[in-house]
Amino acid sequence: MQKFEARPVHVRHVTALALQLFDQIDSLHGLGPRDRTLLEMSGLLHDIGHRSANAGAGHHHESARMIREHGWNGIDRADAEIVAQVARYHRKTMPELSHEDFKALGISDRQLIQKLAALLRLADAFDRTHLQLVRQIRVELPVNRIVFHLEIVGPVLHEIQAARLKGDLAEAIFQRDLVFMVDGEELMPRE
Numbered sequence: 539m540q541k542f543e544a545r546p547v548h549v550r551h552v553t554a555l556a557l558q559l560f561d562q563i564d565s566l567h568g569l570g571p572r573d574r575t576l577l578e579m580s581g582l583l584h585d586i587g588h589r590s591a592n593a594g595a596g597h598h599h600e601s602a603r604m605i606r607e608h609g610w611n612g613i614d615r616a617d618a619e620i621v622a623q624v625a626r627y628h629r630k631t632m633p634e635l636s637h638e639d640f641k642a643l644g645i646s647d648r649q650l651i652q653k654l655a656a657l658l659r660l661a662d663a664f665d666r667t668h669l670q671l672v673r674q675i676r677v678e679l680p681v682n683r684i685v686f687h688l689e690i691v692g693p694v695l696h697e698i699q700a701a702r703l704k705g706d707l708a709e710a711i712f713q714r715d716l717v718f719m720v721d722g723e724e725l726m727p728r729e
């Protein structure tokens with residue numbers, strides 16, 4: 539990250555938000571400490587592809603390639619592949635079996651990637667403007683919904699618009715509607 543990341547404040551903030559989400563919805567995802575570490579790594583590395591000359595295809599693809607090709611110490615290839623794919627799916631399309639790298643994995647790794655990518659997509663959306671306007675998130679889990687209570691320091695219209703779009707994976711994986719709240723008011727309710 540230190541070598542390739544142009545916006546370390548953004549990726550650190552996104553990672554912190556992703557970990558807040560992970561910790562607060564553990565009853566939904568059922569994942570453990572190792573998976574939390576993989577999410578943390580994915581968050582810190584999700585944008586490294588921006589600095590590459592090959593990023594024309596999309597920085598998310600380039601980030602995944604760079605993660606796969608890095609000579610890791612202390613992380614095995616299987617975990618590096620999970621980190622690469624979570625970083626790859628932080629934007630644009632959701633993981634699909636038509637994607638060869640995703641299809642090549644076992645079902646448990648595919649499910650893990652879907653859950654971690656869902657959290658990273660939301661966290662990245664919550665810093666859409668790269669201004670760290672969403673400072674903290676508190677999550678409630680009423681029946682059929684995930685309610686995000688956002689502590690903000692400025693207008694978050696772009697963040698909520700992005701979260702509506704990038705929340706598609708979380709809605710699909712966790713089978714719940716997403717609700718975004720600030721100061722007790724719902725922002726951009728579904729119609």
